[in-house]
Structure formats: structure tokens, C-alpha cells
Amino acid sequence: MSQPVRKKLIEVALPLDAINKAAHTENNIHTGLPSNLHTWWSRKPLGVARAILFGSLVDDPGEYLPADRATSKRDELFSIMAAIADVERSDEKELFARATKEILQSTNGQMPTFWDPFCGGGSLPLEALRLGLPSLGSDLNPVAVFITRVLIELAPTQALHPPINVDDRDTFLQGGGKFDGLRRDVEYYARVINERLVERIGPCYPEATLPKRFGGGQAEVVAWIWARTVVCPNPSCRAETPLATFRRKIDVFGSTSMGFGRAKTAGPPAVIFEGLWM
Numbered sequence: 001m002s003q004p005v006r007k008k009l010i011e012v013a014l015p016l017d018a019i020n021k022a023a024h025t026e027n028n029i030h031t032g033l034p035s036n037l038h039t040w041w042s043r044k045p046l047g048v049a050r051a052i053l054f055g056s057l058v059d060d061p062g063e064y065l066p067a068d069r070a071t072s073k074r075d076e077l078f079s080i081m082a083a084i085a086d087v088e089r090s091d092e093k094e095l096f097a098r099a100t101k102e103i104l105q106s107t108n109g110q111m112p113t114f115w116d117p118f119c120g121g122g123s124l125p126l127e128a129l130r131l132g133l134p135s136l137g138s139d140l141n142p143v144a145v146f147i148t149r150v151l152i153e154l155a156p157t158q159a160l161h162p163p164i165n166v167d168d169r170d171t172f173l174q175g176g177g178k179f180d181g182l183r184r185d186v187e188y189y190a191r192v193i194n195e196r197l198v199e200r201i202g203p204c205y206p207e208a209t210l211p212k213r214f215g216g217g218q219a220e221v222v223a224w225i226w227a228r229t230v231v232c233p234n235p236s237c238r239a240e241t242p243l244a245t246f247r248r249k250i251d252v253f254g255s256t257s258m259g260f261g262r263a264k265t266a267g268p269p270a271v272i273f274e275g276l277w278m
């Protein structure tokens with residue numbers, strides 16, 4: 001006879017304040033975490049990924065304990081969840097061993113295989129691995145697949161390896177963290193690739209000339225939108241006009257955190273798209 005399906009903890013309750021706090025802290029860390037290796041849109045904070053996976057795998061104690069004991073067991077699971085969500089504690093072996101033990105108690109002693117079919121930057125497959133699950137990821141975007149492969153297949157093999165790049169390999173001293181060698185190689189080769197790209201295609205991405213109302217001068221453009229252009233059929237205009245729609249009003253000046261450069265024009269009269277937004 002098939003076993004009755006037990007509700008999972010995540011279906012009953014979550015320590016949301018602790019998870020939100022951990023997410024906020026992690027979102028403000030921009031270096032040193034595996035997820036900092038490459039950005040991806042809507043990437044889940046690693047601590048949140050761990051907590052959510054844990055809550056999805058352990059049974060709610062109300063399914064197998066009387067109400068009063070279920071409450072205290074739930075509190076115990078909440079404290080594990082809050083602790084594994086904490087970015088400062090992601091290397092605590094005992095804590096993760098405890099979390100893994102709880103998961104095994106809810107999965108008949110056998111870890112299920114985890115598969116994220118929309119893995120993006122790989123947060124969920126990576127954290128499933130950390131919790132001891134065999135882990136897979138896939139995505140229709142090859143860049144996402146590449147990032148995830150590096151995170152869950154390549155990076156773990158590089159723990160405590162010295163760097164191989166010519167600048168660092170002879171002078172490297174272990175001590176800056178398990179993945180310091182890998183970090184230095186990534187930084188070195190990113191610099192090399194960037195320099196080569198700037199040489200070859202840099203002139204296609206010039207600095208923007210800021211309008212006076214934005215302070216004037218030159219500014220680096222951090223995002224470009226390329227558009228096909230047509231020449232205006234009005235003989236008195238003939239402006240080269242980009243065929244593009246933008247979801248935001250173009251010249252809203254917020255902060256310099258993002259911007260797009262102006263479309264190249266053949267000469268006046270011209271339609272110039274330039275702007276900065278938050």
C-alpha cells in the first residue's frame with residue numbers, strides 16, 4: 001500500500017523574518033560568494049535557496065507528532081533553517097550535517113535527486129549539492145548552463161588549488177580562502193579577455209557625452225541597446241531613426257547605476273537616444 005503523502009514544512013510555515021534578513025545581508029555582498037562569479041537575472045540568494053530547499057524536503061512535524069511536540073520540533077527546524085540561510089554560516093560542517101540528517105529522516109534515508117529545469121545562475125543546484133543531494137540543472141540559455149556548470153562541476157574541483165596564471169602562480173601563498181587560486185585566475189583571465197575585447201570592439205562602444213542637465217562631460221556607458229534604423233522618409237527631415245521601443249521613459253535621470261548610449265546617427269538632423277535610469 002502506498003504511504004500517505006506528508007505535508008512539507010514549507011507548506012505549513014517558514015521563519016520568514018530570519019530568511020528575509022539573511023537575504024538582505026547576502027544581497028549586499030558583491031564579492032567572495034560563489035554567486036559573485038557571474039551575475040544572472042533574478043538570481044536567488046544562496047542562503048534563501050538553502051532554506052527553501054530544506055523547507056521543501058523536511059516533513060512538517062504536525063504530520064507525525066501531537067500538536068504540542070510538533071510546535072517545539074517545528075521551532076527546532078526553524079532554527080536550522082534560519083542558521084543555514086545565514087551567509088556567515090555557509091561553511092559550518094556540523095550545521096549542514098544536522099540539516100542533512102533532518103532531510104534524510106523525511107526521505108526514508110535516501111536523498112532525492114534535485115533537478116532545476118530553469119537553473120539560471122545555478123543557485124538552487126549549487127545549494128542542493130551543499131545539502132547533500134545529487135544535483136542537476138538545465139536551462140534553455142547556454143550562458144546560464146555554462147555558469148551553472150562552472151559553479152557545480154568545475155569550481156568544487158579547484159578548492160585549495162594555486163592559481164595557474166603567470167602573474168600569480170609563482171608568488172601565491174595559500175590563506176586567502178579555499179578558492180583564492182580560482183578567484184585570482186578568474187580575475188586575471190577576465191582582465192585579459194576584456195583588454196582584447198576593448199582592442200577589437202572598443203571603438204563601437206564610445207563614452208557618452210552627457211547633456212548639461214546631467215552634469216555634462218563624458219561618462220562610461222554600462223549597457224547598450226542596439227537597434228535597426230531607418231531614414232525618415234520626410235525629405236525635409238531624413239533623420240536616421242532607431243526602430244526600438246523602450247519600456248521606460250528615456251531621459252529620466254535617476255542614478256548612474258545603469259544607462260544606455262546614444263544610437264549612432266549619420267549627421268544632423270538626428271534622433272538621439274540617450275539616457276540614464278535607476
Ligand SMILES: C[S@@+](CC[C@H](N)C(=O)[O-])C[C@H]1O[C@@H](n2cnc3c(N)ncnc32)[C@H](O)[C@@H]1O
Binds near residue numbers: 042139141
Ligand atoms: C529567473 S531565472 C532563474 C534564476 C535562478 N533560479 C537563479 O537563482 O539563478 C529563469 C531562467 O529560466 C530560463 N528559462 C525560461 N524559459 C525556459 C524554458 N522554457 N526552458 C528552460 N529554461 C527556461 C531562463 O533562461 C532563465 O535562466
